[in-house]
Amino acid sequence: MTLRVGLVTSEFPPDLGGVETYSWQLARELGARRELEVTVYAPPAARGLAPPQGVTIRPVLTSCMELDWARLSGEPIDVWHALSAAHCWLAQKDRPTVVSVHGNDFLVPYPATMRPALAMPALWRLRGFAWKEFEPLWRRATAQMLRRALPRCGAVIANSRYTADVLQALVPGGGDRIEVAGVGVDAAFFDVARMPGHGRPRLLTVCRLSEARKNVELVLRALGALKERFDFEYVVAGDGALREGLERLAAELGLGARVRFAGRVSDAELRQLYAMADLFVLTASVIPASHEGFGIVYLEAAASGVPSLAARLAGAVEAVAEGESGYFVETPSVEAIEAALALFLSGRIRFDVEDCRSFARRFTWARVADVAMKSYRQTLSMPASMP
Structure with a gap:
């Protein structure tokens, strides 16, 4: 039976960066697996990209939690994979959710603001006056969201032991659901x-x-x-x-x-x-x-x-x-x-x-995809009422 996987990411080509690379390469590796049907939900900038084989790209994300959920809630997906902590709120919607964490994604607030008027792509990279003035408030809001959402995720995939340790310090508990998968190289x-x-x-x-x-x-x-x-x-x-x-x-x-x-x-x-x-x-x-x-x-x-x-x-x-x-x-x-x-x-x-x-050569996207597959099965085997 084909497993329908929804990869959700605010960082995806044509933008450049480590998480963008992670998102693309993991999508490509998963798309090559015949037992999966992979859909990537990405920002509008991804429109026009030629997707990897076996992958569908849906450039529908808005950087606003309310609007994004309105667009995702009706999608025919068996398990969601938030490719950064920005979208771990999916677990609060009582949907089977796996999340990948990278470090910066849970250290600073991503623009999942709940209010359409405040939806600002790449807000989390903002510096200057607004950052200095509101950083304490934004940081507290980020930590609160993580503490609510992460325990409801079926699995957490970390890109390094360091990232896993920092996350554990910020959001105690749930260490048994964190697995260090590393990253790969093309x-x-x-x-x-x-x-x-x-x-x-x-x-x-x-x-x-x-x-x-x-x-x-x-x-x-x-x-x-x-x-x-x-x-x-x-x-x-x-x-x-x-x-x-x-x-x-x-x-x-x-x-x-x-x-x-x-x-x-x-x-x-x-x-x-x-x-x-x-x-x-x-x-x-x-x-x-x-x-x-x-x-x-x-x-x-x-x-x-x-x-x-x-x-x-x-x-x-x-x-x-x-x-x-x-x-x-x-x-x-x-x-x-x-x-x-x-x-x-x-x-x-x-x-x-x-x-x-x-x-x-010790680092492969195949290993990251193997951990993701294990996490999907683990998440789908959990009772419907999650903690």
Whole structure:
């Protein structure tokens, strides 16, 4: 008998990011399973996307709980899978619900506001006056929703042990329903043919340029301090509100000829950037409202044969194997990043391409889909009256 699965996500291509990648890849993996009928409920931006085989995309979400439920309630679905904590409220509607959690999705309030007039896509990434003024209220509202909804979910799938532990601290109880499935990496990255440089080390960062905690500024300042001692090229792929200021900083530091901001890139362009890179650099900080729950980009780099420099914080500790697929700075500061980059640029620390790829092979979307399948069966076997 075919099981009808509804994947609900506010983060989906063509938008870019870790959760967007998770949503697409899991949908693709589940869609390949003959026993499932998979429908993805996504924002309007997904309209026009060619869906993976075996998957139907319904671009109907509004970022408003009331309106979304009006559109979802009549759908012929056997089990719902909220692909982030934003939609775990589905469990409160007495529908069999599984939820995937990533970290930021339950640390900050997503725009499930109950009021159509307040429906604002991507509100959870808002910064500035409104964020500072209302953050305590929004954070309390998020925690309250989670405490009500998560115990009613049949299963919770975490992208890392770190994420699972943070969730347990925020919403005690229900630990027996949390399973760490990790993430996967697209097989296409393993096929990346290395493109060796001509003696100039190539550094690469891939991230949204909308969060200061990604610390691209610190990397630029560290490279500014190293520019007289080492030759290098640094490429930053990604876009966002911080890009213009970072470009100005690179020029002020005298790095204009060595730093290139590539902006938003296609999948093919991204793989080419990895093919040309010698070191992936993402030394992200942890702040109360945001952290790296895992960091799929570290796996993409490793699968491409590229080691990573990361901060020994949050889920990055699970995404990078020290000495095998990369190394760490203990604290993301200019001085620490400068010292770590000097180790690599001087050749005092080296990594093997196949070691990096071997580590990345431990993470597969098939495993995440297996955990999801187990969770669906577990949820459907529960009594109708959930706690």
